[in-house]
Amino acid sequence: MLNTLDGSPRTRLPQDMRREQLMDATIGVIAEHGLTNVTLHRIAERAGLTAGMVNFHFETKQDLLDATLARQATEMIEDLDKAIEGSNGSAVAALVALVRAAFDPHVFSPDKLTAVQAFWGAGSANPGYMAICKQTSDTFHNRVRSQLDRLAGKTGAVLDTRVATMAFTGLVDLQWWRIMAGECTVQDATEDCLIYLENLFPGTFSDFKDAR
Numbered sequence: 067m068l069n070t071l072d073g074s075p076r077t078r079l080p081q082d083m084r085r086e087q088l089m090d091a092t093i094g095v096i097a098e099h100g101l102t103n104v105t106l107h108r109i110a111e112r113a114g115l116t117a118g119m120v121n122f123h124f125e126t127k128q129d130l131l132d133a134t135l136a137r138q139a140t141e142m143i144e145d146l147d148k149a150i151e152g153s154n155g156s157a158v159a160a161l162v163a164l165v166r167a168a169f170d171p172h173v174f175s176p177d178k179l180t181a182v183q184a185f186w187g188a189g190s191a192n193p194g195y196m197a198i199c200k201q202t203s204d205t206f207h208n209r210v211r212s213q214l215d216r217l218a219g220k221t222g223a224v225l226d227t228r229v230a231t232m233a234f235t236g237l238v239d240l241q242w243w244r245i246m247a248g249e250c251t252v253q254d255a256t257e258d259c260l261i262y263l264e265n266l267f268p269g270t271f272s273d274f275k276d277a278r
Contacts, residue, residue, distance in 0.1 A: 085123050087113050089134040097177035101184040104131065135185050135195060138178060139202045145173045146209050157216040158267075162274050164210055165259045168238050169245070169252045179242055207235055214266075221267055230266060237262055 091113035095104050106127050110117045124130035149163035168174070182199070189196030211231040218225045241255035250258075264271040 081123065084119075085133070086137075088115075088120060088123055088130060089137055092130055092134045093138075093177050093181045096184050097180040101131075101181075101188055106130075132194060134181070135198050138182060138185075139198050141173050142202050143205050145170055146206060150209060150213075157213045157220065158270055158274075160213045161210070161217065161263055162260065162271070164206075164213065165238075165256055165263070168206070168259070169241070169255055171252065174242065176246055179246060203235070206238075207231055210234055217267060217270070221270065223267055225266060234259070234262060 088109060091109045092104065094112050095108045099108065104127065106117045106120050109127075109130065110120050113120075120130065124133065145167045146164060149167040150160045153160035153163050185195045186199045189199055211227050214225070214227040214230055214234075217223070218227060237259060238255075241250065241258060244250045245252060245255055260271050260274050
């Protein structure tokens with residue numbers, strides 16, 4: 067009989083599901099204790115498993131951390147691409163969808179945001195972390211700028227989209243911090259970003275600002 071840490075029977079899960087469970091637990095441990103204080107014991111305890119079970123799925127703690135960050139990056143990029151795919155070719159709809167995707171609680175929950183920021187902070191000492199974090203940041207930047215370029219071309223707006231995109235991504239980052247600090251809600255952050263876009267293209271995003 068397989069048991070959890072407290073001795074109770076443990077349900078046998080497929081390997082992929084168990085790996086997902088361990089990565090979820092890793093995010094929770096990072097959010098609660100910080101990246102430098104992550105241990106296999108804490109991860110196992112949070113997942114309700116033994117440390118031996120963690121090693122069965124991931125040979126080392128570093129393997130588990132790398133897989134957790136890689137999954138997070140994949141989730142973010144897939145969410146952005148789904149947002150664009152659902153816009154039916156409209157640059158306005160794509161930008162609105164990107165704003166909403168940026169604050170999607172499934173991808174950007176408080177724990178996941180804390181974990182991402184922790185990996186960013188450790189990037190100077192771990193080039194692998196930095197490369198993945200930069201990839202997700204660049205992907206978001208490129209997706210936004212591409213839609214701003216399309217919309218500027220369609221409306222004839224005279225706009226430096228490179229700078230506008232940097233300002234937009236900076237606003238999104240700031241809103242993440244404000245959400246985590248309890249200074250605003252996801253709805254507030256979403257509306258502020260739509261107001262920013264409306265300021266760039268007056269009359270284009272006004273219908274979306276209140277449809278949060």
